[in-house]
Amino acid sequence: MSTAERVERCRVCANPRLDTVVDLGAMALTGVFPKDEPTAVPRYPLELVRCARRDENDTDRCGLVQLRDTAPFDDMYAPGYGYRSGLNRSMIAHLAHRVRRILDRVELTPDDLVLDIGSNDATLLRQYPAGSATLVGVDPLAEKFRRFYPPHVRLVPGYFDTDSAAAEFGDRKAKVITSIAMFYDVPRPLEFMRAVRDSLTDDGIWVLEQSYLPAMLATTSYDTICHEHLEYYTLDQIEWMAARSGFTVLDVERNGVNGGSFALTLGKRGEPGPEAAAALAALRREEAALGLHTGAPYDDFAKRVAEHREVVRDFFDRSRRAGLRTLGYGASTKGNVVLQHCGIGPDDLACIAEVNEDKFGTRTPGSGIPIVPEREARALRPDQFFVLPWHFRDMMLEREREFRAGGGRMVFPLPELDVV
Template sequence: MYGQITGCRICGSEWLEVLLELGTQFLTGVFPRSPDESLTKGPLTLVRCDECGLVQLLYSYERTELYGAHYAYRSSLNRTMVNHLEAKAQMLMRTVDLRPDDVIVDVGSNDGTLLSFFSGRNLCLLGVDPSAARWRGGYPGDSQLIADFFSADLYRSAMGQRKARIVTSIAMFYDLERPLEFVREVADILADDGIWHLEQSYLPAMLRANAYDTICHEHVEYYALAQIKWLADKAGLTILDVERNDVNGGSFAVTLGRAGRLAPECRARVTRLLSEERRSGFDSLRPFKEFRDRVMAHKRELPERLHAIRARGESVLGYGASTKGNVILQFTDIDRALLPAIAEVNADKFGCVTPGTWIPIISETEARARKPDYFLVFPWHFRSGLIEREAAFLAAGGKLMFPLPSIEVVSTSRR
């Protein structure tokens, strides 16, 4: 089920302008066992609030359909992400002078990967995630898990009146229907000297990378720093620092806390990025119109490239069954006639099919046995790590096709 919003998700304004329409798609984060399963299908329409500038989906979807036992993404299966989360934990422990029994909360804790790097330090660790019950066995032994949607009351049911020294929200804040309420609840559980660290896709980076595959039913908002500041101001929090990185095609990590803890060099980074956003025109529609034109061109170009490969008598399989890949496949109308199967590392997806395009998902072992000439790589944002991982495939004459930011083929002769 889904419904159209009547106002901006953070400021309530009714003035929402359509930026991009990716068509009506089956829920992009669901991997059915067969095409016969009943799946929700609804529009992926991107709009921008004329009042506060928040970019968001025009439609909202039932969160019980998006998350829970069927949610398949796992941080621990991607070495690049594991390394990134380990580095993040180390950075946070350098930033906060942690004491025994201090509380660390990871909201959207997934399979416990981030929490594992705080383990064994005499800390009180709590993960909160509605999809994590089946991964409970992989959580650190010195942690607790609440397999539900976060709220301050839920936190207090586990921790009482103790405040959190560190709260993390990695790649989940843009999934919230009521983000201001969430920010206020985080502020409510945060210690006076605590920090909240959130990371997610960065809107300007998404546009520059043509990363329309970031636009899915789960991600209902698309933030620049200006909108994070708007929310923080409303909740009595201050942006303490911000950094950009290349994760997921371009993300930004924002650290927030109480006023009065802002170091001069951090203040400069925050001010500089806010100014850069204004200079780049993200308070206007121009960047979004240019993005839309590039996306529509890609819709034509990707199937054309696959047809050309087939016309030469060569074969191509998909690589990495993912939510992002499902967006691309449904938007470009690529089905099993062009892409017979998709190789995947997560055994939970073996035997499933992609929503809407119904492409079978097989193990990497089975895919390699088919000896494809090309792999079309859907997790393109892990480009360097995947090129290294697939060195043997490339050495044997195989080619990796990355669909974004622009279509690129990597082979031993073109690396």
């Protein structure tokens, strides 16, 4: 079996001091849904560490929170990889909003190149009007998702870097580059950022969006910690890297996606407008007040993560004693972290209801819970659904009004266990 690569120095600034934030132990890869024996899914360490700064004025060290180990990419992004953007109405609407914001800032022509790195099933690229630009998606799982790409969107298989961009596009530069929920997946972020810069026109923009570390800490959303997500960012680290890559952060926007994310617009030239400058300044102040250069916020987070396991186990024990039938709802990658951390298995959840046909007949990695179509789960007449994609709470509650009206309960594990 392949082994994970241990990181001895910070992935960005090479600081050798990496302090543990929380150690979730060895877990089966959270993004792979096996059709056969779930224990066959490779297990790799899931320890979160931080690049330790001397103090708040230390600019030599970047302070990045990151995974201690990098699992093999061929294992993480195998054919059993399960995430698809286009299955969730909230995500489709969010990506449409992201494209509208881009079009408000940039005037495109059919000759312009728009590049989406980690394009998944082309949900974002489909939000651009056909003919507005040359639309290209880059994704290592190209063949799995190819059928979702409309004819006017070109799909390039593989990973993005300077060499692959030069081989594919030659001297042609992109007017817009996007990387949504993927920049935190790259093992060498500074190198990646410089490759993006080299691939942009002088007046082009790079829009990146990923989970926001302070939101993860505040909501105890340790399910954000998975093998794919190698880094956990604040504005501070993005600006640290931008200053060393020839980029300027032009704008920032926070949102509730995936439990709390932030989107940034970077450019090779220009300055933030007054409104964006104010938003950036406010975020810098907020981050400074959190004391993220100290161990305190991370120690508190680790304590709550450990306590959450006990709360969840108690919930299942009480539900079993009360004779309640509990089924899972939404077989999400993030949910696999909760399942494994809390020791939840088929004795707790007989199955998990799912809408993604690719997951029907598979099991959750490590925990081995069968994944079935929603209609099969409903036929079992559950008393309550344990909602793994809890960050879509409002949408789930609206969607399950009939179930709740009939006495059914929706159980959200995070930010705190809540039964509705």
